[in-house]
Amino acid sequence: MSTDRQPDLSNDFMIQVQNLSHSVDLGTDKLSILQHVNLDIRKGESAAIVGRSGSGKTTLLGLLAGLDLPSSGTVKLDGHIISALSEDERASLRSQRVGFVFQSFQLLPTLSAIENVMLPIELAGLSNAKTQAENLLERVGLGERMQHTPRQLSGGEQQRVAIARAFAVEPKVLFADEPTGNLDTRTGEAITDLLMALNREQGTTLVMVTHDQQLADRCQRHFVIDAGVLHEHHAADAEVISA
Amino acid sequence: MSVTGKVISFSQDLRERNVKVMLLAMIIAVATVATINAFADHLQRTLMTSASAFLTADRQLNSRTNAPIPEAWYAEAENFGLEIGRMIEFGTMVSNESQFQLVAVKAIDNTYPLRGELEWQADLEAARQIITSGPKPGEVWLNPRLMRLLELRPGDALEVGATSLEVTGVIMREPDGGFRLSNLAPRVMMHIDDVASTGVIQEGSRVRHRGLFAGGSTNLADFETWLEPQLTDNYRWVDVRQGETLGESLDKAEGFLLLGGSLAVLLAVVAIAVASRQYALSQRDRVALLKTMGLTGKRIRKLYLSRLVIWGLISTVIGLLLAIPAAWLMASMTAQLMEQPLQFELDFWQLWPAILTALVALFAFAYPPIDRLRNTPAMRVFRSLPTNDKGALAKDLLLAVAVILGLLWIYVSDLKLVIALLGAIITLVVTLAIVGAGLIWLLRKFTAGQGSWRLAVIALYRHRNATLSQMSVFAMTIMLAATLVLVRSSLLADWQAQLPEDAPNHFLLNIAPESVNEVEAFFTEHDLNRSPLYPIIRGRLTEINAQPAQEVALNKDDDELRRELNLTISDSYPDDNEIVAGQWFKAGDTKGLSIEQSLAESLGVKVGDELGFTVGAEKVTAKITSIRSVQWDSMRPNFFIIFPPNGAIDGLPSTSLTSFYLAEQDKALLNDFVRQFPTISVLEIDHIIERIQQIIRQVTQAVEAILLMILLAAIAVMVAVVSATMSERQREGALLRTLGGQQQLLVRATMIEFALIGFLAGILGVFAAEIAVWALQSRMFDGEFRWHWPVVVNLPFISAFILALLGRWQLTPVLTVSPMLLLRRLE
Known part of the structure; x- marks a missing residue:
């Protein structure tokens, strides 16, 4: 039995980051944004990355989603080493597995609510885009406003559309960048509820960047990033911090 | 239509200002090229038919x-x-x-x-x-x-x-x-x-x-x-x-039309390139978002390429549809001037340069920045990132220069001219950038004074890169337009000077020495002016360097060897002649002769060779001391051979030649003259002069019409360039209003800012134009250069005025919409 191989635990991980560092060229200087980041997130887990403005959290989110490549270290997304993929390969990886929710909603102003939701479904080449988009918009409570354009919707409504759009392709992982950052507290809470509920329903892995501690507390895991250095925040730490 | 198709659909495109400008520029380019081509072709045929009468x-x-x-x-x-x-x-x-x-x-x-x-x-x-x-x-x-x-x-x-x-x-x-x-x-x-x-x-x-x-x-x-x-x-x-008679005038007219057409294309592609770049910039966020949704570079390219093709098709069709009536209208305008108007015909082959222009404008100027969209970093969805496309810009520029070179070559078929033109434009742009930077830097010192002036100067300096590129484009536009206006004026003035209204239109030949006084009396009686008398001695060119001319001449069949030539005596050569070899007679010279260039070439003789003539029973010889070029279309007396006073043919039997102007209504005098002097030949060239003047009038009309189109293209460039920074300026305007800036202040500051740009660009452009005119005059049109003070003085003010209006126009949304709405819309 000693020759039995260990089960490949990596199959359980949606995201695996090893020794990731990232810096940008400022002509003569190099600005280090992330340093030696290590991070594992299992499938179906929800994780919050908390940090101040400029701490590097959004950069980390982009790297995890394969929107950019790190200066060094590796990022594995659903078992694929991102830096080994071409840009187009990363794009198709995203189209099948990844959803996004942004702070500034990022709806296409020229499309109606339902068209915004249909867009990723069509891009992924899936059928029944319309029915699925309608169902999702009903689900986020915008059944009556499907034909409205983003300009005709409030901030909270726009973010609901964005959430519907993010879940449209049933992504395995959802990246959210300050999803309540542009919303008032009550609307923000409602959006958070919606996000969490859909996350549970679809069994999606959720990675969220926020500076909102309450929002972060609703995630299973909690990372803090400060000056480019990431560490996991455990309940015990919280007590230390609050003490 | 699928949603993906709707992400950028034509109706959506039309709501984009940059797309509108690009389409407009394309339409202007296609319409201008097509109109110029169709009309130039018509004009060509008209001129040729008109000239064919000769x-x-x-x-x-x-x-x-x-x-x-x-x-x-x-x-x-x-x-x-x-x-x-x-x-x-x-x-x-x-x-x-x-x-x-x-x-x-x-x-x-x-x-x-x-x-x-x-x-x-x-x-x-x-x-x-x-x-x-x-x-x-x-x-x-x-x-x-x-x-x-x-x-x-x-x-x-x-x-x-x-x-x-x-x-x-x-x-x-x-x-x-x-x-x-x-x-x-x-x-x-x-x-x-x-x-x-x-x-x-x-x-x-x-x-x-x-x-x-x-x-x-x-x-x-x-x-x-x-x-x-x-x-x-x-x-x-x-x-x-x-x-x-007409060759040179026609060549000049054609050269001008082609030059005008090329410049119009140049202007239009600038507008297209600017608008396309702006469009691409405005699309970056959208592309970044699509990338997060997994759209690959290939599909992004396909998406935008299909838009470009649709725009190209639509603007080409509209451009052609506009060009056809425009060319027809121009053709009917010239027809009014014609004795025998030519039917306007449209041939598909006249339109292909326009279609080619559309394709080139689309793929060499509009496509590169749009194609680069697929390199937009997906990270842009989180924050706007500086795009490092300096290398790409250089590549675009290189492509643009190569393509413009090719296009101009196709239109003008004169590589030297094209390279000269391009070289001039590149030198100009660089010089403009340097001088413009200096001017803006200087202007910065004058920020004292009234609120709106201060605001304007500060804005100019703050946006100095944009200001500089705008100024360069405006200056280039002004230069191109002004060059054409100036070349046109001096070309026409040149022709008119060559053939003034009272240019001699009748020649008298064979005036016997004994009739000279009587002829003189006739002229005095009827109050007519005549040119000086040229003595004419008829002689046959028989020897070259003491050998029979018909045997040793390079072209033994030259007509001039087979007939008597008009030899004359003069101490000066006609104004429009030029000495191309040797030297004109000095005062007191009695030796030598001056020969016309083409005859010298045909005979194969050079300065120093000796020519022998048979005049009646006499033989005379003289060495060639100078070779002249002669403008045979000048409608003035011109001679193959001129001897100096007291030279070899002095004292030989001669008749005289003179010329004079006779108005159409005085033609009856000719009958009296011919009756009184039956042995004197009258050569009527009034109809030739009239025809050349008619051709000049037609060309003038054509030139005016083409100028109009070029000015339209120039305005398109200006609109494109102003639109380029429009949203940024609107956002600033909205902010200023939000912060309590009054509409009047905003309007005044913006108009002053644009007027300053226009004024500086006007000064740079008009001086550059003068240099270009000088170069063109001396190289292409053989004219003489003069400063054009009224233009130099007025143009900067006109350009300041137009730019101020454009500035006011782009501000309109800021003034009519609430600042909040505007800020939200511009987000």
Whole structure:
């Protein structure tokens, strides 16, 4: 039995980051944004990355989603080493597995609510885009406003559309960048509820960047990033911090 | 339509300002090129037809020996769908009873003239008539001088060689009379069928056959291609351009039109490139978002490429649809000036440069920045990132220069001119950038003063990169437009100066020394001015370096070796001549002679060679001391050979030549003159001058119309460039209003800012234009350069005014919409 191989635990991980560092060229200087980041997130887990403005959290989110490549270290997304993929390969990886929710909603102003939701479904080449988009918009409570354009919707409504759009392709992982950052507290809470509920329903892995501690507390895991250095925040730490 | 298709759909595109500007620029480019092409082609044909009258056909085939033109060639010409005509010219003696006279006979067939018309009188006292056919078989027409010399009346018989023909009219003017002072024998016109019966054409007599051809330009070109390999040195194929009278004027006009067209294209592609770049910039967020959704670069390219193709198709179609009526309108405008307007025809081949322009504009100028969209980093969805496309810009620029070079080459087919033009433009842009940067830096010192002025200057300096590029584009635009305006004015002035309203339009030849005083008296009596008298000594060029000229000349068949030349004596050479070799006579020089360039080349002689002439029974020799270029189209007396005063031909029997201006309404005086001085030949060139002036008028109209289109293209460029920074400026405006800035302040500051840009660009552009005009004048149009002070002074103000209005226009949304709405919309 000693020759039995260990089960490949990596199959359980949606995201695996090893020794990731990232810096940008400022002509003569190099600005280090992330340093030696290590991070594992299992499938179906929800994780919050908390940090101040400029701490590097959004950069980390982009790297995890394969929107950019790190200066060094590796990022594995659903078992694929991102830096080994071409840009187009990363794009198709995203189209099948990844959803996004942004702070500034990022709806296409020229499309109606339902068209915004249909867009990723069509891009992924899936059928029944319309029915699925309608169902999702009903689900986020915008059944009556499907034909409205983003300009005709409030901030909270726009973010609901964005959430519907993010879940449209049933992504395995959802990246959210300050999803309540542009919303008032009550609307923000409602959006958070919606996000969490859909996350549970679809069994999606959720990675969220926020500076909102309450929002972060609703995630299973909690990372803090400060000056480019990431560490996991455990309940015990919280007590230390609050003490 | 799928949602993906709707992400950027045509109706959506139309809501994008940059797309609107790009489409507009494309439409202007296509319409301008198509209009210029269709119209230039029409004008070409009109001018050629108008000028064809000088040849009485579209083309002439002239024999240089006695050999007639092979009948097979005529047959082939007819196969090519051409009209043909035959003509024979020869000199002979004619007689009436006991009086004899040496005449120049022109024998024509029933088709004569294929182009142009004749002026004819039933007898010496009858009214002039314009007719389009020559004498019938058995008839003969004489010029008035000959009628008097031989004392003939209509109905009398004239003996021509062995036959007798009936005089049925007086030939006053032939379309192909040309401007040859050498053709001094009086004209007789008869039918070609009668030539054989005269028996005057013998072996060795000097006969010239001319074949006349007329037809469509393609047919002519096809025939020309067929004919060319068979042409020996004995035949000369002549089109209007080789006719000495009009060739240069036509070339200049065509050069100008093509130059104008090229500049319009240049302006339009600048507008397209600017708008496309702006469009691409505005699309980056969208592309980044699509990338997060997994859209690959390939699909992004496909998405945008399909838009470009649709825009291209639509703007090309609209451009062409606009061009056709525009060209037709221009054509009908010129038709009003024409005696015989030409039907406007549209040929698909006139439109292909426009379509090519559209394709090139699309793929060389609009596509590169749009194609680069797929390199937009997906991280842009989180925050706007500086795009590092400096390398790409250089590549774009290189491509643009190469493509413009190619386009211009296609339009102008003159590589040297194109490279010069491009070199000038590149030098200009660099210089403009440097000088502009200096000016902005200087301007920064003047920020004191009133609120709006301060705000404007600060804005200029704050956006200095944008200001600089705008200023360069405006300056270039102004330069191109101003260059055309200036070249046009000096071109027209040049022509008009060459042919002023009272340019001598009649020549008197053969004035015998004893008649000089009487002629003088006639001129005084009728209050006419005449030019100085040129002595004319008729002599044959017989020797070159003491060898028989016909044996040693390079071109042994040169016509000038076979006839008497007009030799003259003068201490100065005509203004429009230029000494190309050797030196003009110094005061007191009595030795040497000056020869015309083309004759010198044909004879194969150079400065220092000795020429011998036979004048009557005398022989004279002189060495060539200078070679002159002569502008044969100047309509002034010009001579192949000029001797110095007291030179080799001094004292030989001479007659005199003079010229004078006679207005149309005073033409009747000519009859009195001819009656009083029957031996003096009158050469009427008023119709030639009138025709050249008519052509100049047509070209002027064409030039004006093309200028208008170029100005439209220039305005498109300005609108494109202003739009480029529009949203940023609108956001600033909205912010200023939010912060309590008053509308008046905003309007004034913006208008001052744009007026300043316009003023500085105007100064730079107008000086650059003067340099360009100077270069063009000296290289292309052979004109003389003058400063154009009214333009230099006024243009910067005009450009400031236009820019101020454009600035006000782009501010409109800021003033009409609430700042909150605007800020939200511009987010």
